[in-house]
């Protein structure tokens with residue numbers, strides 16, 4: 001059967017998430033405190049509910065999805081799997097290109113898959129308010145959507161440049177009942193200390209994370225919520241890949257190449273980990289290639305160092321072993337393509353480190369070029385983040401054409417770009433320069449990290 005769109009029934013919704021941790025090629029290095037001691041689950045209780053902490057440290061392979069979460073997922077899940085026929089034709093490639101489309105959720109991205117689960121577990125434990133950070137607003141709007149459904153309050157620290165330049169997702173958050181605070185703010189010590197040094201600070205995700213954590217840690221009825229990177233977040237996203245496996249089975253296909261963009265790693269892990277499980281459990285008919293795509297403006301996996309680092313600027317989070325550009329990374333303001341986080345999920349970092357996954361980087365001009373071709377052939381306007389995956393897909397499809405290979409390519413179209421048209425406007429006006437983050441800045445940040453924590457240097461041997 002030649003499919004344009006493969007749909008599942010509501011009753012086909014997966015009933016469990018997949019946890020990759022027990023199946024990694026090596027044990028996952030544990031999160032550590034600044035003194036090098038392992039973080040204990042109880043250490044995280046001031047900021048996370050116990051249900052999520054259990055998942056964060058869990059070694060169970062499958063974790064069942066609560067009925068109330070499934071009920072909310074049904075609003076937009078299962079999501080469609082499309083075949084990109086017109087893109088294939090435009091490229092004249094023998095490759096078959098499929099994409100899982102996560103832009104059909106109310107906030108327009110994959111992020112509510114975890115936001116809904118997180119709001120649910122917090123609600124169950126009597127938490128009254130969640131705090132979080134957001135850059136362009138996708139995560140903040142996903143959490144605002146989810147907290148509203150489960151009757152929690154929500155405070156979103158939004159990176160100030162985005163707050164000023166990207167009003168639409170702020171409006172969405174406010175419409176769903178969240179309070180949105182431009183960060184750095186005067187509400188937290190972390191924010192005030194940045195403003196003292198630089199009253200004009202445009203903010204960064206790292207600073208906003210620090211503010212959101214401080215707010216949660218200093219209020220009893222409040223917890224913090226993170227939209228990527230952590231094990232439990234990646235776990236919730238695996239519903240994407242678990243659905244995709246069923247959809248590919250319906251059309252009798254299995255992917256040769258699986259591609260996704262990476263900020264913190266959640267959408268790509270969500271699509272790819274269930275396929276990785278097919279492989280490690282001997283159920284996959286062929287071995288797939290996994291390609292993680294990031295911007296040259298924030299190249300954690302292609303230029304970063306694999307070492308222990310904090311997840312935030314104010315060094316409030318535990319240290320995680322991951323690819324990092326240094327926790328003081330500041331994305332260039334001329335960069336429009338999203339994916340601005342300095343690190344990447346520990347499990348994904350380990351898989352890249354072990355050579356199971358490969359990483360590539362593209363600059364924003366070639367990425368928006370790819371997004372234009374995709375919009376013209378497939379109609380859907382990709383989120384600038386997802387457009388990184390589109391660019392890699394096009395490259396793989398063109399290579400298949402040169403080699404005459406009938407490859408099956410699957411990627412995650414993690415969101416739509418209808419609230420990112422300002423970036424598209426700048427691209428069409430030729431105002432987006434290609435940008436590469438300088439290697440020297442990575443080296444400088446990492447040296448600073450080593451002088452802060454001498455024990456970290458020994459942890460990054462060969463990195």
Ligand SMILES: *Cc1c(COP(=O)(O)O)cnc(C)c1O
Nearest residue numbers: 138228263264265266267385415
């Ligand atoms: C947030 C976001 C990303 C990047 O985050 P990951 O955790 O790496 O998935 C990618 N695509 C879209 C549409 C997003 O909103």
